Amino acid sequence: MTMPSRQDLAQSGTLEELYGKLDKVGMGPGWNKPTPSLWAAPRKTLLPAHWSYERARGALDAAGRLINTALAERRNLILVNPAEGNSYGTTRTLVAAYQMIMPGEWARAHRHTPNALRLILDAEPGTYTEVDGVNIAMEPGDVLLTPNWSTHGHGNDSKACAYWLDFLDAPLVQLLEPMFFEHTEEEGHEAFEPAPAPPTTDSPFVFTLKDTLARLDAAPPDPHGPFGTQIELGAPALDTTALYMMRLAPQTRTANHRTTASNIFAVVRGSGATMIDGERFAWRRGDVMTAPAWRPHFHEAADDAILLRVTDEPVMKRLGFHRVEAQA
Numbered sequence: 150m151t152m153p154s155r156q157d158l159a160q161s162g163t164l165e166e167l168y169g170k171l172d173k174v175g176m177g178p179g180w181n182k183p184t185p186s187l188w189a190a191p192r193k194t195l196l197p198a199h200w201s202y203e204r205a206r207g208a209l210d211a212a213g214r215l216i217n218t219a220l221a222e223r224r225n226l227i228l229v230n231p232a233e234g235n236s237y238g239t240t241r242t243l244v245a246a247y248q249m250i251m252p253g254e255w256a257r258a259h260r261h262t263p264n265a266l267r268l269i270l271d272a273e274p275g276t277y278t279e280v281d282g283v284n285i286a287m288e289p290g291d292v293l294l295t296p297n298w299s300t301h302g303h304g305n306d307s308k309a310c311a312y313w314l315d316f317l318d319a320p321l322v323q324l325l326e327p328m329f330f331e332h333t334e335e336e337g338h339e340a341f342e343p344a345p346a347p348p349t350t351d352s353p354f355v356f357t358l359k360d361t362l363a364r365l366d367a368a369p370p371d372p373h374g375p376f377g378t379q380i381e382l383g384a385p386a387l388d389t390t391a392l393y394m395m396r397l398a399p400q401t402r403t404a405n406h407r408t409t410a411s412n413i414f415a416v417v418r419g420s421g422a423t424m425i426d427g428e429r430f431a432w433r434r435g436d437v438m439t440a441p442a443w444r445p446h447f448h449e450a451a452d453d454a455i456l457l458r459v460t461d462e463p464v465m466k467r468l469g470f471h472r473v474e475a476q477a
């Protein structure tokens with residue numbers, strides 16, 4: 150079949166004939182699209198969801214028997230948003246995962262363009278992440294950053310399994326396409342070597358729970374606001390991803406709202422429930438909830454609770470797409 154010429158196209162006698170010829174030259178009539186390309190307001194594509202740390206621990210403990218870090222590199226469980234057709238992201242731009250490393254294990258160092266951070270859930274002293282050659286201690290409630298292209302590996306020199314939550318902007322990087330990844334250690338470097346120097350928390354890549362609690366104590370209380378009493382970790386912590394610690398007052402409902410930003414909430418302490426677009430998700434320490442873009446949501450803590458909020462707000466703000474709307 151030869152490619153229609155300008156004259157062939159110009160002589161089309163009917164729209165159907167023109168459509169057939171347009172198809173051959175790789176063009177589509179904008180007035181006759183099979184699906185609209187613009188719509189009035191954000192669509193509900195990804196779903197509100199909740200994941201249980203208790204269940205994740207069960208699965209990770211099994212994985213600890215069944216797979217080692219030499220085979221897995223990272224022993225993690227990805228929190229896949231349950232929306233039909235989705236196989237990876239927790240939101241459109243972010244992915245969260247539970248990870249576990251056993252005593253005496255080393256998860257070999259690598260680096261990648263996706264920005265990453267982790268919230269430590271359970272770890273004994275001696276668990277650390279090496280970031281660009283510096284060993285940073287991983288203690289429960291701490292948030293540890295590994296920005297774009299920083300080299301990072303994880304070690305556990307303690308006697309207990311260590312559990313944490315990872316968050317990456319990998320779905321955004323997949324969409325925009327600047328994905329690069331490389332190992333910075335050869336295969337076989339999984340054999341554990343004790344840290345040459347004691348792990349430190351004196352690093353710009355870590356926000357300790359101790360500092361977070363001191364800052365929350367000093368922050369102006371806002372129990373009825375959309376975020377409870379909130380502080381930001383970093384400004385923002387990562388180019389694409391902002392992090393906030395929210396303290397919720399017991400038995401107090403935060404303000405219902407929706408935003409074009411994606412939000413993932415991880416429970417640092419306490420218990421309660423989050424209503425996301427009419428669905429109620431009860432939560433406890435270590436659990437994860439997501440409010441995808443434009444889904445109204447609010448929280449209600451049963452006791453003094455702290456949530457880590459991980460959001461793509463910096464992307465939305467930089468691109469001029471950030472909108473927030475209060476809800477009744």
Ligand SMILES: [Fe+2]
Pocket residue numbers: 259260261265301
């Ligand atoms: Fe990584």
